[in-house]
């Protein structure tokens with residue numbers, strides 16, 4: 200049996216850190232203690248209740264205590280018995296300490312061990328034990344390109360030990376078997392701990408959830424001076440995490456509960472389709488971090504059961520989705536029209552794997568002096584996902600899928616795994632119909648889409664995750680964020696209209712350094728996707744079929760809005776591009792503006808490039824030409840036949 204990387208590292212780590220899993224403390228009788236009661240000093244001293252009016256200034260320290268030194272506005276006297284920050288204190292300042300101080304057990308509030316289910320999953324994984332599992336492939340991440348912009352950017356860290364999270368959280372990180380921060384975590388966590396707003400793009404499956412959860416939990420543990428407000432049955436969370444789907448909200452909630460286990464920070468989830476009364480009861484028991492879908496949150500706000508007055512941390516996961524036309528009005532209402540503190544008071548973090556320029560522009564309204572971070576090729580899969588595109592006419596799709604599944608089954612029999620396969624379809628009806636057809640043809644399947652009840656959706660996801668039903672047919676509701684470790688094959692039975700949706704869909708496999716396969720069925724109805732798909736595959740070092748290159752070259756350039764969210768590497772910070780005075784369209788592609796007097800020279804130069812480099816110039820080949828007028832003309836080819844951007848620099852030499 201192969202053991203995973205995470206297991207083997209955890210095993211060695213456990214010798215020095217945690218003796219074994221059995222030594223993970225069983226749920227202690229910890230009681231939920233609201234942050235403002237966690238320090239006896241803070242509890243005793245009557246702190247003025249009220250909306251925070253000033254956001255602590257960041258001190259630019261990396262990984263150091265956000266509140267340490269003289270940079271912060273936090274009164275250090277608020278915490279007893281500690282030195283300058285958790286690291287300096289060198290001991291666990293988690294709930295255990297605080298609970299001892301606060302006393303008063305309440306059996307209703309006993310904290311469930313969030314890692315218990317993990318053990319079950321682990322046992323269940325033994326069923327997958329023959330599965331190829333490469334674990335986190337850090338070598339693949341080491342030379343990942345990173346783009347970062349903004350003022351006074353804190354330095355990245357290399358280890359969790361360098362980050363000032365406190366011993367309780369460090370222990371939870373070990374329980375999660377995270378040994379080393381992923382690249383997005385290396386950069387984003389110090390930025391967030393320094394109190395900075397952040398817009399972060401990083402590939403699917405690269406650990407963004409922890410990147411925003413760790414700083415929020417840690418910040419709330421430190422924000423003891425913030426007095427919780429009370430007002431009848433209204434609750435006042437300190438952190439708010441918004442996500443576009445119910446399943447993703449649940450997943451973030453589960454993760455956040457693990458990260459905050461025994462810290463005393465309470466995380467509650469609220470999402471549509473589930474009975475609101477149960478969620479209300481949970482909220483009434485106390486909430487520090489609320490994870491929610493926008494619709495249900497608006498409902499809770501309108502019922503005055505939740506107030507956003509005390510929010511100090513706001514995170515939008517899948518932020519580009521949250522700000523596109525579907526969700527934007529609700530998000531604007533939540534962030535701008537209710538009682539949330541304004542952007543200079545709260546700390547705001549936006550995360551996604553894709554970030555179109557226009558969305559960046561919209562999002563910047565929510566942020567204050569933010570740092571833009573792009574880790575890896577934004578809007579790209581990792582190279583760990585093998586992408587295949589096959590030309591399949593509409594009428595052949597089912598039989599083609601059947602062939603793939605049969606081949607997969609045979610591999611499973613001969614070798615090792617019974618892969619989990621996720622099949623994406625455009626319509627709910629189509630998904631139901633395909634599921635039925637697969638079932639009667641001997642391939643147990645289930646579906647998840649918007650027409651199913653929440654109970655059905657949750658059951659479908661559970662059966663799929665556990666491997667009981669190895670095929671899930673889904674609409675885009677399952678495209679973003681879902682982390683299902685054993686999905687080895689994503690099939691785009693129907694391709695999406697938008698390349699960013701494709702990126703998120705295929706990102707359901709090849710997660711956390713594991714390898715995965717993504718197969719797409721392409722035909723005439725997907726022509727608008729030809730160019731961005733070919734570009735994406737080329738960038739990810741995938742083999743692009745000749746027929747796709749041909750279709751891509753036919754697509755009229757400039758007419759297609761469906762372009763990569765990041766252009767080539769990086770998903771550039773739109774602020775930088777605008778400050779360079781570049782003229783960009785919706786997706787950030789350069790709009791060529793040619794001055795008529797330069798046109799003949801430009802055309803001549805283009806011809807020259809074609810002759811010297813051949814028509815297929817490679818990505819990022821740029822040539823400078825000096826023309827007699829003393830102007831530079833820069834010709835930039837973008838790795839596609841006959842495509843050249845031409846623009847002029849008006850710098851005289």
Ligand SMILES: Nc1ncnc2c1ncn2[C@@H]1O[C@H](COP(=O)(O)OP(=O)(O)OP(=O)(O)O)[C@@H](O)[C@H]1O
Pocket residue numbers: 205335376377378379380381384401402403404405406407408409551552679680681682706707710711
């Ligand atoms: N430092 C780490 N070491 C090992 N595994 C990690 C680490 N950080 C996160 N993971 C694991 O990596 C997987 C993917 O993480 P996560 O779901 O946060 O990715 P993501 O970037 O949010 O993906 P998506 O863009 O699809 O939402 C999860 O199973 C998570 O537990």
